[in-house]
Amino acid sequence: MGTEASHGRSILHIDVNSAYLSWTAVEFLAHGRADDIRRIPSAIAGDPRSRHGIILAKSEPAKKYGIKTAMTLAEAQRRCPDLALFPPDHAMYKVYSDRMYALLCEYTDIIERFSIDECWLDYTGSEKIFGPPLEAARAISARIRKELGFTVNIGVSTNKLLAKMASEREKPDKIHTLYPGEIAEKMWPLPTDELFGVGHSTKQALARVGLRTIGDVAHADAVMLRQLLKPVMGQLVHDHANGIDDTPVLREELRAEKSIGHSTTTPRDVTDEEEALRYLLSLSERVGLRLRDAGLEAGVASVELKNKSFYTYRHQKKLPSRVRTTSEIYEAACAIFREMWRGDDLRLIGVSLTDLAPAGARARQISLFEDPEETARGRAIEETQDEIRKKFGRDAIKRGTLV
DNA sequence: TCTGGGGTCCTAGGACCC
């Protein structure tokens, strides 16, 4: 009982330690920098001059000063005046993420990328080739360190939830198991918000009925939890607290993208429509490029605004016909913006698309006001522009209004 | 010079239809 052999699946969760910071450190070392920024109080943060000043990742020494992810840079610097800071580089992160993914693919072809720095592996069936899961975890950890230069935490168990909860334990560079027989000892003493799926607001709701640890939730009445947290969340939390999770590890090919969006915090408040529309065009362009790259088209467009008081509102619109081009997206975004904007000073503007499907898969409804030839021409032009951008970079072509 | 950006999923209410 409670041993790996008696359970159906064998799941690993791999989590890069302080991903953005570790990858920056490795990149620096590769380019001849003498010191390792992982050994000093350091962080990756955006630029506060453009209102992007929050901590995205921090080193272990920085953690000792109480620096936390998503903390404002000003607060972090109060806690640690000597904090060494480095800007984010998402293109570089993708390169390191892909390298790790390629290495993990040697151990199984059932891998789910949960984010740029986390993966689940369904290792069931690979035991015959690479040995017991704990041995594989040790081999993976050692190879990532040696071949890629950074460290990971690995959680080993029988489902995704337990594997993830295992990898969240002591960091960095650790391997933990959390088999069903270990739940009471390792998981139940933790506070409720350490349970995957429980955030601030659910923690508060649970505390109001006296539930403070994961064990409290595990032993609570499921009917009561469903009433307290609504059916889905109540059941999920009760299941998770008891280590129950039968969701499969979903390979990338089997996962359909649900939305594509971009948003930007503007360097200064946007107060007039003309400027807002310029942002909408630039965002529509980026979203459109990604949409066409993925070979998709969209049925719903939405615009998100955040004003200077940090109040966020979002409106969406089901489009009369499915869209693909930047001009179609931009047109929809403008219409939504004009309807929703309350005239407040804006600090963030976002555009996103949902109801995605492969281009042409669903019958296109041709609107009475649309000239099919013109639509086709517009699309052909944009596809040529996409090719040029792919070859020469995103800024190779700019619309007159953006220059 | 406080406070990012990318997502997923769930709920509730109104419109509309039979």
Place this chain on the structure above:
DNA sequence: TCTGGGGTCCTAGGACCC
């Protein structure tokens, strides 16, 4: 004068994740 009950679609908003 009293006043159904499903079901679907659409939209806004919130919670949660990294």
